[in-house]
Amino acid sequence: MTEDRRNIVLFALIAMLILFGYPLIQQRFFPTANPPVTKIEGGKTKVLPNGAADPTADSPAAVRSRTAVLADSPRVRIETPRLRGSISLKGARIDDLVLVDHKETIAKNSAPIRLLSPAGAPDAYFAGFGWQNNGLTPPATDVVWRASAPVLSPGHPVQLDAANAAGQRFRIEFAVDDGYMFTVRQTVLNAGAAPVPVAPYGLVSRVGEFKDPSTWTIHTGPMSVHNGKSDYAVKFKDVDAGTQRFTTTGGWLGFSDKYWLTALIPDQARAFDGQFRAGGNKAYQADYAPPPTLLPPGRALTSTTRFFAGAKEVNLLQSYEKQGVPQFDNAVDWGWFWFFEKPIFAYLDWLFKLVGNFGVAIILLTLTIKALTFPIAQRQFASMAAMRAIQPKMKALQERFKDDKARQQQEIMALYKQEKVNPVAGCLPTLIQIPIFYALYKVLLVTIEMRHQPLALWIKDLSAPDPLTPVNLFGLLAFTPPHWLAIGVVPILLGVSMYFQFKLNPQPMDDAQKQVFALMPWVMMVIMAPFAVGLQIYWITNNCLTILQQKILYSRHPQLKTAPAK
Known part of the structure; x- marks a missing residue:
């Protein structure tokens, strides 16, 4: 078998390995896109249900179940521009919350995203605040607190009051802004005859893991910032194996989904112990508590905690970071190349606000990058022209020293030096594109700003694969092909554009490379x-x-289009 044939066979084997082996590992280490939000059926676009949605969005039985649980306790309504829900007066829990601005699907009548649900309802997920009972008798979890107002809204806080038999009075004041941040002020007034130790706590409890799994590319699950570092290392399986603890001054902890976040942010000036622990029935809890403070009779002690429950909108997270929440925009798992991805996102988001369409913004981003790298492309073509000019000499050296590969390499390197040619220069534009391409991949995958953003026609979500594919005759056949086989119209256009681009490249002399x-x-x-x-x-x-x-550069380097001299 000749060397050319061996190269062709080797390439064919590598291509088969990529085609059939890559889909097996991509979802674990390199998830490709969000799940499709539409499919083409009978030639028409049909909205798909959200498989990761809260069951109340689709199941009447689940809605009744949650309604029954919510009715068990008197409540304070939560009404803000972005949030709707309620606080349970039994136990003083924030356990009912939906995100008004974010929908389960792209359908106009889609239910909003439900983030929090009460204990006893499907997918229970709630936050609670209280005091440890080490020497202090706080209100029991089934005590019904007295509320100062029926509605919590921005600028209108609500106070909850309770007392114990030992003479201590307890107050929890809830306030909320027009984003997703609650401020919780916990006060104890010691009207008893002896000092008492006061150690307030906050907790977030949820049942089950997130439906978006944690992967090599995206972390979902327990997350914290402590001792100056963002910690993505703890996973649900680690919590199952044992309680994960840390002690820090400043920081926060909670549960981070792909797009949604709950986070407890204690007083940043005081040390606190944080932990993640597991309970029965796949329940997980993040909680914190500072060291106890001895409260004398006749005195009061107040501690303040902030609680975030909402969407991981980058600009909003960054605004809270400026308000003293450390590394809060790291709740978005930017990964190792955050220093490159954040500017790409910022520019893309600015373009979107300018033109109103993320697809057009991506095209404008590409134009910008291409304009900035045009001088580098000119040097690339000049290098390619020089390489093409010395091809006959290289071929002669390869034939002359075909039995001595080491000497062959030495002579070729000497030729490069003599002709002042840099063979690596032609790769520079490609190397520049790699971090840009990866940054855009991560931005599309992890930022909620890209979720459910349409382009035009059948493309309703730029962060999902193309649903229109000839494999099922563009939806006329009644079956949905698997994602690795559903080659859409847009990927086909990608292949065609790449084909014509390669056709314009100088053709290599080696047949295997061709x-x-x-x-x-x-x-x-x-x-x-x-x-x-x-x-x-x-x-x-x-x-x-x-x-x-x-086309432009060929006019400046016509030698690239002519066959090299013999």
Whole structure:
């Protein structure tokens, strides 16, 4: 078998490994996109239910179940521009909360995202505040607190009051802003005859793990910031194995989903002990408590905690960070390349606010990057021209020293030096594109600003794969192909654009390399099919601009289009 044939066979084997092996590992280490929000059926776009949605959005039985639980306790309503829900006066818990601005699906009549639910209801998830009973007798969990007002809203706090038989009076004041932040002031007045130790606590409890699993790319589950660092290392399985504890001054802890967050933010000037622990029936709890303070008779002690429950909107998280919540925008799992992803997101978000369409914003982002890298592309083409000019000499050296690979490499390197050619220079634009491409991938995957953002026509969510595929005759056949097989229209356009781009590239002299370049567009089409449409639009736009760029640069380097001299 000749060397060229061996190269072709090797490439074919690698291509098969990529096509069939890659889907098996991508969801674990490199999740491609959000789940589809639509499918094409009978030639029409149909909204899909959200598989990760709260059951109350779809199940009448679950709605009645939660309604029955909510009716067990008198309540204070929560009404803000972004939140609706209630506080249970039995136990003083925030256990009923929906996010008005975010829907379960893209349907106009879709239910809002439900974040918190009371204990005893499906997917229980709530926050509670109280005092440890080590020498102090706080109100029991079934005590009904007295409320100062029926509604909690921005600018209108609500006070809950209770007392014990030993002469201590307890007050919890809830306030809320027009975002997702509650301020909780816990006060104890010691009207008894002896000093008492006071140690307030806050907790967040939930049943079950998140439906979006934690992966190598995105962390979901317990999260904290302590001792100056953001901690993504603790997973639900670690909590199952044993309580995870830390002590810090400043920081926060809670549960971070892909898009949603609950976080307890204690007094940043006081030390506190934080922990994640597991209970029965797959229940998990994040809680904190500072060291106890001895409260003399006739004195009062107040501690303040902030509680965040809402969507991980980047600009809002950053505004809370400026208000003293350390590393709060790290609740979005930017990953190792945060220093590159955050500017990409900021610019893309600014473009979106300018034009009102994230798809158009992605195209404008691509234009910007292409304009900035145009001088580098010019140098790349100049390098390619020089490489093409010395191809005959390289071929002669390869033939002359084909039995001595070490000497062959030495002679080729000497040729590069003699002709002042840098073979790596042509790779620079590609290397620059890699971090940009990965940054956009992460931005589409982890930022809620991209969730359910449409482009036009059948593309209703840029963070999900293209639902329109010829595999089922564009929805005319009554079956939905698996995601790795559902090659949509946009990925096909990506493959076509890459094909024409490669056709304009200088053709390599080696036949095996020609075969590789001929197959590469179609291999990439299959690999990219499950990824977010927004990422594919970036690549298609980049390919089209590269084709235009090549046309311009070919006019400046005509030697690239001519066959090299023998």
